[in-house]
Amino acid sequence: MSLLAAAAAVSIAPIASGQERTEFEQQAREIYRNVVEVRSARGHENVPKIVDYVVGELKAAGFSDEDIEVTDYDNDGEATQGLVVWYRSPDPQDKPIALLAHMDVVDALAEDWVREPYKLIEEEGYFFGRGTADNKYGVTSLVATFIRLKEEGFEPTRDLVMVLSGDEETGMVSTRAQANWVAEEVDPAFVLNADAGGLGLDDNGEPLDYGIQGAEKTYATFELTVTNPGGHSSAPRADNAIYELADALKKIEAYKFPVRYNDLTLASIEAAGRKRLDRLGNAQRAFAADPTDEDAIEVLRANPATVGQIGTTCIATMLRAGHAENALPQSATATVNCRIFPGVGIEATEATLKDVVGNEDVQFELISDLVESPESGMREDVLAAVETALEARGVTDVDIIPHMSAGGTDGMHYRNLGYDTYGVGGAAAKQNDTFAHGLNERLLVSSFYDGLDHFYIILKELAGPEEG
Numbered sequence: 001m002s003l004l005a006a007a008a009a010v011s012i013a014p015i016a017s018g019q020e021r022t023e024f025e026q027q028a029r030e031i032y033r034n035v036v037e038v039r040s041a042r043g044h045e046n047v048p049k050i051v052d053y054v055v056g057e058l059k060a061a062g063f064s065d066e067d068i069e070v071t072d073y074d075n076d077g078e079a080t081q082g083l084v085v086w087y088r089s090p091d092p093q094d095k096p097i098a099l100l101a102h103m104d105v106v107d108a109l110a111e112d113w114v115r116e117p118y119k120l121i122e123e124e125g126y127f128f129g130r131g132t133a134d135n136k137y138g139v140t141s142l143v144a145t146f147i148r149l150k151e152e153g154f155e156p157t158r159d160l161v162m163v164l165s166g167d168e169e170t171g172m173v174s175t176r177a178q179a180n181w182v183a184e185e186v187d188p189a190f191v192l193n194a195d196a197g198g199l200g201l202d203d204n205g206e207p208l209d210y211g212i213q214g215a216e217k218t219y220a221t222f223e224l225t226v227t228n229p230g231g232h233s234s235a236p237r238a239d240n241a242i243y244e245l246a247d248a249l250k251k252i253e254a255y256k257f258p259v260r261y262n263d264l265t266l267a268s269i270e271a272a273g274r275k276r277l278d279r280l281g282n283a284q285r286a287f288a289a290d291p292t293d294e295d296a297i298e299v300l301r302a303n304p305a306t307v308g309q310i311g312t313t314c315i316a317t318m319l320r321a322g323h324a325e326n327a328l329p330q331s332a333t334a335t336v337n338c339r340i341f342p343g344v345g346i347e348a349t350e351a352t353l354k355d356v357v358g359n360e361d362v363q364f365e366l367i368s369d370l371v372e373s374p375e376s377g378m379r380e381d382v383l384a385a386v387e388t389a390l391e392a393r394g395v396t397d398v399d400i401i402p403h404m405s406a407g408g409t410d411g412m413h414y415r416n417l418g419y420d421t422y423g424v425g426g427a428a429a430k431q432n433d434t435f436a437h438g439l440n441e442r443l444l445v446s447s448f449y450d451g452l453d454h455f456y457i458i459l460k461e462l463a464g465p466e467e468g
């Protein structure tokens, strides 16, 4: 999950003390503690420690050597690993389901945190620690669920293949390789990602809605460069690399990419609008009803939280130019980061930008390693399974809303290869409560335990024998 965390005041939830936990809950908490306490950030090469630990737990639960595959990867000089675990069906009736989570984290520095980041600390009704939300709860949920099902003797009606990546937050070298491998060796019916989606709570902890991630925008970064012979600043020439680049950027600033939408974004915009009575809510509802509504488009475009939901965005993020205060610039380069709407394509976006700039002296270079991913059409069986899992934890009156995120999970690599991929995480969080990638990352303790049945129920629904 590439959520940029916003800092917010720490709200204090009541502590559920002295509560009896089942054996399974205790076991899951122990897995959680063990994976959170490994500093699996880039620069430390610790992902193999998590793999070793998880493999040990899985083997103890009855998974055999043939079910477990550990692969070494080199993420730009950094050693990491990926783990694949097969839960085989004795008599497969359907194509497999692939299940994703990632073992690495964005690094956290102890001096910046209130508590030790690589220690699982339970306090104020929260579990604190780097990865408690992103994505070690996902890893814990999947591993604990596989162990629980195996120990119960569950026989799935289709193969379940758990795929844990080792560098989702950085190079995605393991992700890419695993996605290709899954396409060749598993060819799943669909993919479920534990690193996206989840239950939204209001400030009182009451469920608001459940979000399923069904699409991600394509992340693409361009460098725009203007070069010039330069010269002495006491003898300016008519053309100037900085002015030319500035003109190009002002044109990009003024340009609005066409409005785009699909069933998934219309549904999520409508659902977001249903909860608001303000101007933004009105615009969201109006846009969902009529995506050509100019007034609504204007409101959605003006809001940083909604502009990305209605089309491609490209924005200048960095600048470097010139080499001396008394010399004419020989080169000027701007970085422009785009979030491309599904289906638009990188080439078309680059062509649009070139058109907008209208100056062949501006050189474009694509510098990001990108992956285009179409949106995944919603599946009734997946939606029904999620609904059943929510009902089991007493959440019955919330909408299940597909959404598109700004891009950045393992899921996009699977969508890129043609596999419908759904972010269906089991955690529940208040708005601004996860602090993924940020300081003092945390997960509600109640959410940790309530969500432990989530994948257990989903997998029984999707891969269990028909009942009665």
Ligand SMILES: [Zn+2]
Binding pocket: 001, 002, 102, 134, 135, 168, 195, 409
């Ligand atoms: Zn993540």
